[in-house]
Amino acid sequence: MNLQDLDQNWIEQFEKPLVIAGPCSAESEKQVMEIAERMDRNYMQVFRAGIWKPRTKPGSFEGVGAIGLNWLKKVKDEFNMPIATEVANASHAKLALEFDVDYLWIGARSTVNPFTIQEIAESLRDTDKVILVKNPVNPDLDLWIGALERLVAQGIKKLGVIHRGFSSYNQSKYRNNPQWQIALELKDRFPNIPILGDPSHITGRRDLIAEVAQQAFNLEYNGLMVEVHNNPDGAWSDSKQQITPEALKDILVDIILRKKNDNSDDFSAQLNRYRGEIDELDNQLLGLLAARMDVAKKIGTLKKEHNVAIFQPDRWNVLKKLAIRNGERMGLSEDFLEHLLVSIHKESVELQNKIMEK
Ligand SMILES: C=C(O[C@@H]1C=C(C(=O)O)C=C[C@H]1O)C(=O)O
DSSP: OOGGGOOOHHHHTOSSOEEEEEOSBOOOHHHHHHHHHHSOTTTOOEEEOBSSOOOSSTTSOOOOOTHHHHHHHHHHHHHOOOEEEEOOSHHHHHHHHHTTOSEEEEOHHHHTOHHHHHHHHHHTTTOOSEEEEEOOSSSOHHHHHHHHHHHHHTTOOOEEEEEOOBOOSSOOSSSSBOOHHHHHHHHHHOTTSOEEEOHHHHHSSGGGHHHHHHHHHHTTOSEEEEEBOSSGGGOSSOGGGOBOHHHHHHHHHHOOOOOSOOOOHHHHHHHHHHHHHHHHHHHHHHHHHHHHHHHHHHHHHHHHHHTOOSOOHHHHHHHHHHHHHHHHHTTOOHHHHHHHHHHHHHHHHHHHHHHHHO
């Protein structure tokens, strides 16, 4: 069995998008039961709670431990609701299986470590539980895929991924930068693997959860994992990103689901017209890029004849600044312009390098 062949029936049983919700951390039996009771089962099908919490610094609340599994089990029995928790090592995984946890997820801090993943995968060998793998903390798609491959190699067939965003040193409005393109590349390569968005961890703040949840569905995600709490401000961990079960329901009621396509003549005709325009513009763009590279090659030849260095930081910085200013005036984003120019410059330098080698 390999990743491409996984059959993903497990998610198709849900008529609506799968929503896994519950507190960041289980705090007491009473808290767990109250949250589960307040969750509308038409919108939130699976109950989650963290039992073992890997925290950035020691000294903060690190989870109630195995005792919390009894509370999850009680939710499962009393509300007839599937349950989910995070496992971060082989003994967590074994305990979760003993308590008949239905969905086990592997956190971002575990996905980064192939040793940890291998150990967890072996302890889950041949399980028919659903295993969900969060993206690694750093934007490394291969680590994410590698974790899935290790699980498949142990005979685990019900797999999914959770996109919780990536750590970044730069401040942004989000706690974890979504870098949607990484999750989309995974979706593109393995369209059969269900993907859930995790707006709680992407945003880190409750006021942005609705917009990120909608973005996930704009990209045709299969569902969400969202943290809900009976008393968000008083939560023992990640309180800023907790919302009440009722607030999550309001968000889910307003979500617009996007379909794969629309077969109406009207839509197809307009789409085809626009796509024709894009094809034409792409041709022009490529022609211009090729012409620009031809000039760079001439500059390379000239530099070679005069023994001048290829990289010219002064020229490059002025050119980049000017182009970003002009591009922004035309409505293009700074981030996009930066990436585009860096990529053009890289190619230009490489072409001149080849000329120097000759
Ligand atoms: C083309 C040149 O060489 C390099 C490539 C540049 C570019 O492609 O615009 C700019 C500066 C140099 O680092 C040049 O010196 O102008």
